[in-house]
Amino acid sequence: MRTTAYVSLLVAVASLQILPAVATGAAEQAADIGEQYGEVADRLIDAAMADDRAYERLALLVDEFGPRFSGTENLELALDWILEQMEADGLENVRGEDVMVPRWVRGNESAELIEPRPQNLPMLGLGGSVGTPAAGITADVLVVSSFDELSARSSEAEGKIVLYDVPFTTYGETVQYRGRGAVEAARVGAVASLIRSVTPVSLRSPHTGGMRYADDVPRIPHAALTVEDAQMLHRMQNRGERVVVRLKMEAETLADVPSRNVIAEIVGSELPDEVVVLGGHSDSWDVGQGAMDDGGGCVAAWEAVRLMKDLGLRPRRTVRVALWTNEENGLRGGNAYRDEHLNELDDHVLAIESDSGVFKPSGFGFTGSDAAYEIVRQVGRLLDRIDAGQVTRGGGGADIGPIMALGVPGMGLSVDGSRYFWYHHTEADTIDKLDPDEVARSVAAMAVMAYVVADLPESLPR
Amino acid sequence: MRTTAYVSLLVAVASLQILPAVATGAAEQAADIGEQYGEVADRLIDAAMADDRAYERLALLVDEFGPRFSGTENLELALDWILEQMEADGLENVRGEDVMVPRWVRGNESAELIEPRPQNLPMLGLGGSVGTPAAGITADVLVVSSFDELSARSSEAEGKIVLYDVPFTTYGETVQYRGRGAVEAARVGAVASLIRSVTPVSLRSPHTGGMRYADDVPRIPHAALTVEDAQMLHRMQNRGERVVVRLKMEAETLADVPSRNVIAEIVGSELPDEVVVLGGHSDSWDVGQGAMDDGGGCVAAWEAVRLMKDLGLRPRRTVRVALWTNEENGLRGGNAYRDEHLNELDDHVLAIESDSGVFKPSGFGFTGSDAAYEIVRQVGRLLDRIDAGQVTRGGGGADIGPIMALGVPGMGLSVDGSRYFWYHHTEADTIDKLDPDEVARSVAAMAVMAYVVADLPESLPR
Numbered sequence: 029m030r031t032t033a034y035v036s037l038l039v040a041v042a043s044l045q046i047l048p049a050v051a052t053g054a055a056e057q058a059a060d061i062g063e064q065y066g067e068v069a070d071r072l073i074d075a076a077m078a079d080d081r082a083y084e085r086l087a088l089l090v091d092e093f094g095p096r097f098s099g100t101e102n103l104e105l106a107l108d109w110i111l112e113q114m115e116a117d118g119l120e121n122v123r124g125e126d127v128m129v130p131r132w133v134r135g136n137e138s139a140e141l142i143e144p145r146p147q148n149l150p151m152l153g154l155g156g157s158v159g160t161p162a163a164g165i166t167a168d169v170l171v172v173s174s175f176d177e178l179s180a181r182s183s184e185a186e187g188k189i190v191l192y193d194v195p196f197t198t199y200g201e202t203v204q205y206r207g208r209g210a211v212e213a214a215r216v217g218a219v220a221s222l223i224r225s226v227t228p229v230s231l232r233s234p235h236t237g238g239m240r241y242a243d244d245v246p247r248i249p250h251a252a253l254t255v256e257d258a259q260m261l262h263r264m265q266n267r268g269e270r271v272v273v274r275l276k277m278e279a280e281t282l283a284d285v286p287s288r289n290v291i292a293e294i295v296g297s298e299l300p301d302e303v304v305v306l307g308g309h310s311d312s313w314d315v316g317q318g319a320m321d322d323g324g325g326c327v328a329a330w331e332a333v334r335l336m337k338d339l340g341l342r343p344r345r346t347v348r349v350a351l352w353t354n355e356e357n358g359l360r361g362g363n364a365y366r367d368e369h370l371n372e373l374d375d376h377v378l379a380i381e382s383d384s385g386v387f388k389p390s391g392f393g394f395t396g397s398d399a400a401y402e403i404v405r406q407v408g409r410l411l412d413r414i415d416a417g418q419v420t421r422g423g424g425g426a427d428i429g430p431i432m433a434l435g436v437p438g439m440g441l442s443v444d445g446s447r448y449f450w451y452h453h454t455e456a457d458t459i460d461k462l463d464p465d466e467v468a469r470s471v472a473a474m475a476v477m478a479y480v481v482a483d484l485p486e487s488l489p490r
Numbered sequence: 491m492r493t494t495a496y497v498s499l500l501v502a503v504a505s506l507q508i509l510p511a512v513a514t515g516a517a518e519q520a521a522d523i524g525e526q527y528g529e530v531a532d533r534l535i536d537a538a539m540a541d542d543r544a545y546e547r548l549a550l551l552v553d554e555f556g557p558r559f560s561g562t563e564n565l566e567l568a569l570d571w572i573l574e575q576m577e578a579d580g581l582e583n584v585r586g587e588d589v590m591v592p593r594w595v596r597g598n599e600s601a602e603l604i605e606p607r608p609q610n611l612p613m614l615g616l617g618g619s620v621g622t623p624a625a626g627i628t629a630d631v632l633v634v635s636s637f638d639e640l641s642a643r644s645s646e647a648e649g650k651i652v653l654y655d656v657p658f659t660t661y662g663e664t665v666q667y668r669g670r671g672a673v674e675a676a677r678v679g680a681v682a683s684l685i686r687s688v689t690p691v692s693l694r695s696p697h698t699g700g701m702r703y704a705d706d707v708p709r710i711p712h713a714a715l716t717v718e719d720a721q722m723l724h725r726m727q728n729r730g731e732r733v734v735v736r737l738k739m740e741a742e743t744l745a746d747v748p749s750r751n752v753i754a755e756i757v758g759s760e761l762p763d764e765v766v767v768l769g770g771h772s773d774s775w776d777v778g779q780g781a782m783d784d785g786g787g788c789v790a791a792w793e794a795v796r797l798m799k800d801l802g803l804r805p806r807r808t809v810r811v812a813l814w815t816n817e818e819n820g821l822r823g824g825n826a827y828r829d830e831h832l833n834e835l836d837d838h839v840l841a842i843e844s845d846s847g848v849f850k851p852s853g854f855g856f857t858g859s860d861a862a863y864e865i866v867r868q869v870g871r872l873l874d875r876i877d878a879g880q881v882t883r884g885g886g887g888a889d890i891g892p893i894m895a896l897g898v899p900g901m902g903l904s905v906d907g908s909r910y911f912w913y914h915h916t917e918a919d920t921i922d923k924l925d926p927d928e929v930a931r932s933v934a935a936m937a938v939m940a941y942v943v944a945d946l947p948e949s950l951p952r
Contacts, residue, residue: 088729091722094609147556150917231693231918232778256920260553267550316694455612456693458718 061406061480068341069410069476075335076472077414082331083464085113086324086386090317090459097314098354099131099285107288107310110330110351114292117334119349121295124288127364129354131285132156134314135278139222139253142166143272144264149257152236152315152454153279154206154223155357157250164276165189165220165249171262171271175205175212186217189273193258196228199449203237210250211242220249220275224258229450232256236313236453238357249277287311289361289368290351294336294343296482302345303372304482306332306380306474309355309362309427316457320448324386324462324470326351328441332475343483345377352427355383362427366434373434377488378404378481381425382441385448386462386470389416389441392477393423396437399489404439407480416473418442437488439477441470523868523942530803531872531938537797538934539876544793545926547575548786548848552779552921559776560816561593561747569750569772572792572813576754579796581811583757586750589826591816593747594618596776597740601684601715604628605734606726611719614698614777614916615741616668616685617819619712626738627651627682627711633724633733637667637674648679651735655720658690661911665699672712673704682711682737686720691912694718698775699915700819711739749773751823751830752813756798756805758944764807765834766944768794768842768936771817771824771889778919782910786848786924786932788813790903794937805945807839814889817845824889828896835896839950840866840943843887844903847910848924848932851878851903854939855885858899861951866901869942878935880904899950901939903932 076082093106107124114122132155139149153159170188172178178190190213192205205223213221225235232254241247253261264271290310296302308325312318333349336342352361366373380392391411394404404419411417424438432438443466451457481488538544555568569586576584594617601611615621632650634640640652652675654667667685675683687697694716703709715723726733752772758764770787774780795811798804814823828835842854853873856866866881873879886900894900905928913919943950 087725091725092606094607144554145556229693231691231695231912231916232920233693233695233918256918256922259922260920263549263553450693454693456695456718458694458722460718460721 062409065410065480069480071339072335072475072479073414073472075339076468076475080464080468082327082471083462083467085331086319086327086462086467087459089327090319090323095314095316096310096312096318098129098287098311098357100314103287103311103353107290110290114330118337119292119294119333122292124290125364125368127287127289127353127360128284129287129360130358131282132357133280133282135159135280137251137277137279139251140274142274144269149253149273150232150234151251151253152234153249153251153277154236154239155313156239156281157210157277157279158247159277159279160220160249160275164274166272166274167219169261169265169271169273171265178212178216182216185213188218189220189222189275190218191222191253191258191261193224193262196226196449199226202226206237206239206252208240210239210248211245214245214248218248223252224255225252227255227449227452230255233454233456236315249275249279251275251277287353289353289365291348292333293346293348294333296345297342298344300346301372302375302377302487303348304345304378304380304478305348305350305376306478307350307352307427308382309353310351311354311356312457313356313453315453315455316451317459318457319459319462320385320451320457321453322355322383324467325382328382328386328467328470328474331471332478335471335475336479341479343479345482347478347482355427359426362430366430373431373436376431376436378439379428379431379436380439380441380474380478381428382470382474383425383427384441384443384445386467387443387445387448388466389443389470389473391416391418391420391442391473392439393420393442394437394439395422395424395432396488397490400437403484403488404477404481407477410476410480411473414469414472416469435490437490441473443470524871527872527942531942533801534797534937534941535876535934537801538930538937542926542930544789544933545924545929547793548781548789548924548929549921551789552781552785557776557778557780558772558774560591560749560773560819562776565749565773565815569752572752576792580799581754581756581795584754586752587826587830589749589751589815589822590746591749591822592820593744594819595742595744597621597742599713599739599741601713602736604736606731611715611735612694612696613713613715614696615711615713615739616698616701617775618701618743619672619739619741620709621739621741622682622711622737626736628734628736629681631723631727631733631735633727640674640678644678647675650680651682651684651737652680653684653715653720653723655686655724658688658911661688664688668699668701668714670702672701672710673707676707676710680710685714686717687714689717689911689914692717695916695918697915698777711737711741713737713739749815751815751827753810754795755808755810756795758807759804760806762808763834764837764839764949765810766807766840766842766940767810767812767838768940769812769814769889770844771815772813773816773818774919775818775915777915777917778913779921780919781921781924782847782913782919783915784817784845786929787844790844790848790929790932790936793933794940797933797937798941803941805941807944809940809944817889821888824892828892835893835898838893838898840901841890841893841898842901842903842936842940843890844932844936845887845889846903846905846907848929849905849907849910850928851905851932851935853878853880853882853904853935854901855882855904856899856901857884857886857894859951862899865946865950866939866943869939872938872942873935876931876934878931897952899952903935905932
């Protein structure tokens with residue numbers, strides 16, 4: 029039965045590669061994928077949705093190990109445990125691949141309003157920032173709403189702490205002030221820089237995250253205040269008051285330390301050298317639990333493959349879970365994976381990442397050829413019964429970026445993003461924000477997409 | 491014109507006092523109140539809605555003085571400023587009435603998870619709690635979901651820290667664990683007690699609040715963890731893990747110190763001894779800005795009377811702003827007002843409090859006679875154009891509770907309460923959560939209700 033269908037599918041897929049997809053052709057092929065894989069997809073979905081196992085595994089990971097910041101013992105202990113568990117799950121070729129990672133240490137830190145009145149300002153230093161002298165930096169604050177305003181008022185910035193009070197619009201737009209705020213402030217003579225935390229919602233919660241320096245300007249300390257306090261300091265400035273802040277940060281970057289990318293597989297039955305890799309990043313920031321960023325992505329990929337194993341499913345190609353290290357402040361894991369597997373990348377048929385939180389999934393975003401898009405769109409149809417079948421154009425993930433840049437088709441799990449940035453990089457990134465049913469749907473989506481693409485008669489075209 | 495209408499209104503009101511309200515009578519009277527007061531109500535509403543003055547005044551209060559906890563210099567400096575501003579506004583009989591208030595001092599405090607792994611647990615001691623020894627209290631934790639479960643497991647509580655992990659249902663129901671949690675835990679031999687913060691939404695934010703002891707059981711330290719951590723400790727216990735916490739609190743209650751109820755008036759033109767008192771409480775907790783609890787209530791009442799003054803409106807009876815002190819941890823202000831004005835209470839025709847945040851107002855909740863309810867309901871109609879005219883049965887406020895207990899009709903401003911408890915008693919009770927338009931509507935509602943009731947031809951019947 030499989031052989032007959034195989035041939036018809038082969039014809040359909042082959043036709044796609046020489047002709048633009050037409051409505052009838054696509055419909056036929058969709059029918060073929062549906063016929064071939066409908067039953068196995070249902071088994072994977074049913075198994076994923078049968079219990080809260082993925083949620084419980086995630087809760088155990090994040091409760092027992094806490095935040096898993098690069099360079100910490102927490103992360104390495106968590107990786108040891110994951111490797112043990114993957115062995116116990118019966119996955120194959122379970123291993124850690126060595127990666128050296130940066131070690132940024134926050135230390136004690138504080139921001140204190142001195143004028144117009146004393147008050148502690150909750151804050152988080154930004155990852156990679158230099159520290160202050162032990163006595164702190166005490167300076168007048170210049171609040172601006174944008175880089176343009178800083179430019180216009182550059183003559184006022186000398187010797188001051190620049191505070192960017194930038195309302196959240198999109199992450200991509202607003203995060204620029206976290207990324208290059210210190211560089212732009214130092215360029216006009218500021219002695220430190222502060223941002224309004226990158227979030228649409230705050231309960232006086234500072235959000236950390238990565239930042240960078242440039243070689244041609246001094247490295248000044250860079251930290252995030254809360255939305256509430258950034259706005260308050262702005263109001264004070266608008267009232268003509270002198271605003272003075274004392275910033276103290278012990279932050280420093282120590283020598284690189286060893287970490288690991290975690291790998292586990294189900295080796296393909298017919299084409300073991302061809303690989304569908306799926307995963308998330310094992311590290312988190314040093315606050316919260318990293319439950320959605322990105323413990324959930326790791327567990328969704330891992331559980332997807334564990335389900336295949338438990339159901340006795342072995343696809344034609346290899347499915348490989350990869351839990352990349354050091355996404356948050358270095359991307360060393362994603363880069364090391366590219367380097368370690370450079371000779372295999374031509375045989376990577378697809379890379380799938382989940383790094384937007386395992387909220388209710390709607391499908392995937394895909395980056396690859398039109399022919400491949402037609403196929404993965406049709407695979408998506410198998411997930412329609414759990415409303416997770418929408419495959420849209422464009423998508424991937426930070427950790428698979430390095431191999432996507434070398435031609436590997438990439439895909440990111442798409443989820444309801446309405447609350448992700450409330451918790452992002454804060455103490456509030458904890459398991460209770462996630463829903464067991466939504467986590468199970470994420471596992472199901474990852475499992476069906478990875479399994480079917482790994483098992484298709486023809487490799488996904490580039 | 492006013493005289494003619496006065497007579498017809500008098501008849502309508504008099505008829506209410508001897509007959510049950512009937513549909514036609516009520517409609518007639520509503521028409522009369524509408525005719526008599528529609529124009530002045532519109533002037534008050536228009537003036538309140540014309541600018542952001544109330545919001546700006548509130549922002550100034552909470553930004554410049556910060557939290558205003560009973561017994562602190564912050565509160566007394568804020569009261570000095572308010573008294574000065576009320577004089578400058580041209581209000582009459584502006585004064586502070588002396589009140590001795592408790593002085594609970596939080597000091598340094600922390601909770602640390604020791605087993606199964608070390609982690610800081612964000613917390614806030616509860617107001618009035620005793621402290622721990624300097625080395626802290628380190629003990630095994632017993633997590634329970636209710637007083638009933640504590641009862642059932644009372645034999646396990648000896649020498650432990652009891653943690654109540656109680657999901658938020660209503661404030662009234664859930665806050666019992668804050669109020670009497672220490673008493674019930676001490677009764678079964680616990681050495682300290684912790685609650686899950688009383689809130690439906692958390693970003694790892696601890697919520698403080700009042701608590702009490704009983705004379706017949708030891709006084710043990712009582713503090714709030716975050717929702718997230720209470721749930722995590724509960725999960726750990728459910729997994730069979732030993733959970734150990736170290737609680738350190740320097741909290742202590744010092745000798746009472748002086749504070750003040752702030753009073754300002756527009757003296758009535760015909761019946762100066764009859765009073766409509768309206769207000770909120772000037773104190774807040776020692777975290778956040780107390781912008782909604784209850785800076786906003788204070789400013790709504792104050793601005794309502796300031797608007798009357800600016801519009802040259804002097805009602806027949808006296809309108810009196812009262813900003814009561816020490817609502818949060820003692821209610822000394824509300825009690826002192828009752829004692830100070832005991833001989834005038836028969837002439838207090840209405841007391842109005844705003845203490846639910848100055849979010850979008852829907853009207854008022856009223857406690858008083860049926861006859862009075864019919865009248866204030868009709869006054870409410872004057873606020874229909876800003877959707878703030880709904881007067882419902884039942885309502886008041888903590889600070890006016892003592893005079894309501896002696897027969898003064900009471901009323902509380904009703905507002906959209908959907909987010910109030912997100913911020914309640916936390917660092918996140920800040921001005922940015924409020925909307926200038928909604929604050930203006932709250933001012934308008936307070937102004938119209940207070941003015942019209944103070945000016946009615948007949949006193950509101952008891």
